Amino acid sequence: QITLKESGPTVVKPTQTLTLTCTFSGFSLSTSGEGVGWIRQPPGKGLEWLAFTYYNGDKRYSPSLRSRLTIIKDTSKNQVALTMTNMDPVDTATYYCAHRREECSGGSCARVLDVWGQGTTVTVS
Amino acid sequence: DIVMTQSPDSLAVSLGGRATINCKSSQSVLSSSSNKNHLAWYQQKPRQPPRLLIYWASTRESGVPDRFNGSGSGTDFTLTISSLQAEDVAVYYCQQYYSPPYTFGQGTKLEIK
Numbered sequence: 001q002i003t004l005k006e007s008g009p010t011v012v013k014p015t016q017t018l019t020l021t022c023t024f025s026g027f028s029l030s031t032s033g034e035g036v037g038w039i040r041q042p043p044g045k046g047l048e049w050l051a052f053t054y055y056n057g058d059k060r061y062s063p064s065l066r067s068r069l070t071i072i073k074d075t076s077k078n079q080v081a082l083t084m085t086n087m088d089p090v091d092t093a094t095y096y097c098a099h100r101r102e103e104c105s106g107g108s109c110a111r112v113l114d115v116w117g118q119g120t121t122v123t124v125s
Numbered sequence: 126d127i128v129m130t131q132s133p134d135s136l137a138v139s140l141g142g143r144a145t146i147n148c149k150s151s152q153s154v155l156s157s158s159s160n161k162n163h164l165a166w167y168q169q170k171p172r173q174p175p176r177l178l179i180y181w182a183s184t185r186e187s188g189v190p191d192r193f194n195g196s197g198s199g200t201d202f203t204l205t206i207s208s209l210q211a212e213d214v215a216v217y218y219c220q221q222y223y224s225p226p227y228t229f230g231q232g233t234k235l236e237i238k
Binding site: 116 | 126177181231232
């Protein structure tokens with residue numbers, strides 16, 4: 001059974017750097033096809049894909065936030081960390097980490113978010 | 126980035142009725158090599174994280190009731206919930222996984238009439 005849990009500060013001040021940690025179990029990020037990443041949701045709004053890291057060391061970032069984001073995996077600890085610099089009140093949101101499942105057939109791969117953490121709320125004020 | 130646009134933003138359907146949610150992508154998410162659409166649907170109930178419902182545009186995730194059906198191809202997709210149940214009240218999101226960043230639609234809020 002795959003589980004993920006987010007941790008980090010609930011409040012940060014403007015211009016500070018946010019560091020969130022996702023601690024997971026039930027899979028290894030060194031196994032082919034596995035991925036973990038972050039999605040956020042401002043209060044009352046929709047989902048925004050932020051950054052993902054994969055079993056092979058590949059990383060993908062949202063182009064609009066790329067300059068502010070860093071994602072790092074620690075395979076030995078089953079953790080993925082996300083840092084976001086220069087926080088602003090518009091970054092107030094619930095931040096989710098999620099497991100990306102890769103399922104390949106017929107020459108294509110489905111890369112879907114099949115298990116999510118409960119989310120952690122971050123307020124920038 | 127591929128822009129995903131859902132319609133309507135909200136809808137109210139009677140219990141036992143049919144709900145139809147549309148999703149349009151700014152470019153095709155159909156893979157020419159596999160003829161598969163890189164499109165997923167998620168359900169988010171209040172105060173919960175999203176839940177994967179459908180991928181490949183029409184493949185139900187394990188455990189998802191068969192009243193949830195996905196259809197469409199290329200740039201136009203539909204999520205249909207037949208025989209609406211009270212527990213289906215949620216916000217529904219489409220997402221493309223064709224090209225990173227794997228963008229979401231803005232969401233459609235489904236309520237009971």
